Amino acid sequence: MEIWLYYALMAAIFISIRDIISLDFIKRYDYIQYMVIANILIFIGTMVYVFSTGFKIQKPNVKDFITILVRLLIVYFIIDPSIYNSIKNCDNPGYAKSIIGLNTLFVFFIATIIYKSKIDAKKIAGVILMLGGSYFLV
Numbered sequence: 001m002e003i004w005l006y007y008a009l010m011a012a013i014f015i016s017i018r019d020i021i022s023l024d025f026i027k028r029y030d031y032i033q034y035m036v037i038a039n040i041l042i043f044i045g046t047m048v049y050v051f052s053t054g055f056k057i058q059k060p061n062v063k064d065f066i067t068i069l070v071r072l073l074i075v076y077f078i079i080d081p082s083i084y085n086s087i088k089n090c091d092n093p094g095y096a097k098s099i100i101g102l103n104t105l106f107v108f109f110i111a112t113i114i115y116k117s118k119i120d121a122k123k124i125a126g127v128i129l130m131l132g133g134s135y136f137l138v
Helices: 003-028 031-053 062-088 093-100 103-114 121-137
Strands: none
Touching (some): 003 062, 062 093, 093 121, 103 121
């Protein structure tokens, strides 16, 4: 098995655990309260790591800085609030995550266009199964 697959499976398992653990918290706090608490904890943990390991921060060039900034804006102003509120307002977080999981299809199609990959019958069948699975879960 390729190494990327191990990491992808580990991420999928721990994202599931995160969502289940977060459900009670999400129901009791609004998104801004959650983000303030989470970012304080992340900042403290990151600074402890930086100071305890002597990690040197590389200054990004302007293009990379803008890319990082745009990514952060998308994550914190669109993606995270959307995920947070979809789970908060759903009876079962699995329903919300089945629709959110369709991002795989968007990545697949965008990457197919950008990298000019070929789509064969197996890939089309996979897309149809993913759409069908999401439909039946919801």
